Amino acid sequence: MGLFVALVEALRVALGMAWETWWALVLGFTLTGVVGEFVSEDAMTSLLGDDDWETIGLATAFGAASSSCSYSATSTARVFVEKGASFTASLAFMFASTDLVIELGLVLWILLGWQFVAADVVGGVIAVVVVAGLVRRYVPDDWIDAAREHALALGDTRCAACNMDADPDAPDTVVTEVDGRPQYFCCGGCERAFVAAAEADTDELPDASASTAGGIGAAATDDASGAGPLVSAEGWKRAGRTAIREWDMLWHDIALGFLIAGALEAFVPQSAWLDLFTVVGSSGPTWVVASVVIATLVGVVTFLCSVGNVPFALVLWNNGIAFGGVLAFIYADLVIPPLVSAYRRYYGTRMAATIFVVLFVASVVAGIVIHYLFGFAGLIPPTGVTNGTAPDWYTLPLNLLFTGVFIAELYVTYGARHLATVALRVPEAGVTALTLTAMAAGFLAGGGRTLSDGAAAASALLDVVATRLRGCRDDLETWTDATRARVRAWD
Template identity: 30%
Template structure:
């Protein structure tokens, strides 16, 4: 989708952004990572799984091939799939709903107003302060407009068409990691202390990586110059993405069927246990 809407240069920039963010995150956590947060997050995740009924046996004997070719292996996958969605579906639904309203009812002029543009306009090379401001603001915008990694791409295309800098758009593409819904899910799994630390770390990394990618591309003269309108870029068609969506909907339906067919993830009670419970 990114290639179709914004071209191969943005696609390459997005891949490079991820690599640079990993390097920056590794360096920052080496410098400062509170040890108590790790233990607290692990404990919170274990408690969250138990409270949601996710404390079930996932282990299986045998090789990976045996697990993939066995009914029990796929039932375990189906149970985990169902439990993960059960835990976060409310947050995801709320995030998509709010983001949809924002994307439809907030005018495009608002987005162009909060992103600085060079005095010479879109054709001029943005100054350093403009690049930094755009990269700082982009993740904040993504926090309120999260529609998903795929849904963020049309919004990134809109920002590019409204004269945001290359570095700002690239930062926006990586900012789904600090969207409100994602932070909420992290807090539910790992606790607020770890979620806020992780989000702050990722924010710093994506801003720095966006600026880095901008100037790496500027160094070799690869920053795109064409800014087509969003109407020219966005379209609906019966293409490969449509059929991929259908395929994955079918996979999801099959996993749900396996989950409920296998007892909804509940472990079977053998005769010995049932007699013991009856005596109790």
Template identity: 35%
Template structure:
């Protein structure tokens, strides 16, 4: 009965995690489909085709406005990159869409305190700056070009089946947005992205729900190396992302667990590191592998963790 109750409660928790982020999933995948259907490669290269400070700031602002959860943000960032956006800029968009959104700050403020909300926004800006400086030195141009080409070929091969009626001549963005066939294309692309990532989505929510119920907060307390000053801080900011990696949390869904971890001894820095690590949960890493290849995925994972 105990096992059955744990499974039942875990499934219930997973459902409510999904329900709480469903609007962001729908919004994010819809935007992803719209980008693929309406925005040309030339237009994307014009607005997000490099990683200069102005372009990075623009991508960050777009990310804040998009308000996506981790999975939808990954799909949308893929669409931006596939359409011609700079890889670094596309990843900055993903960082902003998951760590600099207003609702995340409000949930943090409500559950833990204003200091965490402030740290989330200040830390998010610092993360974007550091990533923009380091990423061009980590990702070779040849690897990124191969990944973009693979995405383009995959999209082209899926288009006839998944996007019925996709038009080959598209005179302008405005004309496409006013046409029924244009929105049919957008819906087809959105469903194609959802179909591609559905297994990772299901696994992520199920495991996060079960772990939230099955693992008592006191178990996490054993892992926290507390009372040793700097070394405790260092260990906590390393273990915070590791917990996020194995607990499969995503975006706003990780805040309740962050509150429980902080109450059971995880340091302030470790808790913030845990909330930032929504982009390196295992299902997201599997998505990166599927989208960009193994080499880029693991470099992205290491850079996000760092």
């Protein structure tokens, strides 16, 4: 029963982290949606034409107030480059948009403590300075010009709903035909929101050429500042749609981050982590540098991005990694293989390699500097000690409050009918978890010798779940049709 107990413990740890951070995630994504609606991409681009330090500072501030999705940030940076913004400022925006955003800070505060939030901000600024310095000093202008031409030559395959890049060959891209022309969507969530708004017969859909940094439904305005009317109900609806687009792009990474963290906590003994992080000793400059470099490499191979990294970072901190290594691990989310592949597609192989090296070096340097800076200031907590979990009485009411906000955002994004379809997608993760549990139980029942019992148990379980879901779908569609009929009658 050892394996089963470990599985239960892994799920318990993962669900505990998810419960503690749920309200912070909803709040963070909601704020991202608000900023995305009321600050336009064109207005930002017009301010990012130079690569002086003032412009880089503006780009960093814009990024910190924007999307927390690495993929969205990468795509937005490409749009900036195409429109003539400074390549250096675009990279600064991309970094800040992933690693200096509000939701990341909230989750860091809850799981690790305020010291890590402060270190993330200070270290992020250091990393941006390193990125800007390296690009300005060592990357030739003709390389940047070639990268810009490469991006312009790709053609327009951006998402019709959010203006994010929609690679026709990417598995998540949805391609439909409208009036004989292909219509691209970066993910199923964008397509559903687009269709739901169209069926509602509204004019809230964005012009792809005028999309904002936030994404879905963020309408451009005639005001040069790009600010929309804060009292507009339609503006707040669009902000809600932007928040849900962020969820649709990131929930896989966030959920996977919790599950990986739970599995590592349950299955990997502390001695294994100690062996890894003390390969060159357990103190001194060599240990700090080695710990930061190893953490950055681990960040590259985890394939996680942004907020999804934080639960994993908690496990690393609890098992002996240097303080600066935690930050370097988080910053490494922009050099994971899928994003490096995107850089290659956008800018060519040479510039993709350059971006990888620049961001990797920036992560390492920021991690080392922040370790000694916070150590000198006496702000590094004892190894493995966290001070960030909110009081228990905060968690329940805040989770209830922001669950209501989340449901409202789902409603304005998908509408009643499409919301039913979205609701039926929720059990998919549960079905997968139940299937794996059944497989494990069958494996244990067979004494660890065969998976046949597990396969049989999983098959039987899926038959039951499928039957229940079909019944739920029928009941939900009947209720939705009846509700819509009553609403029409009231009108």
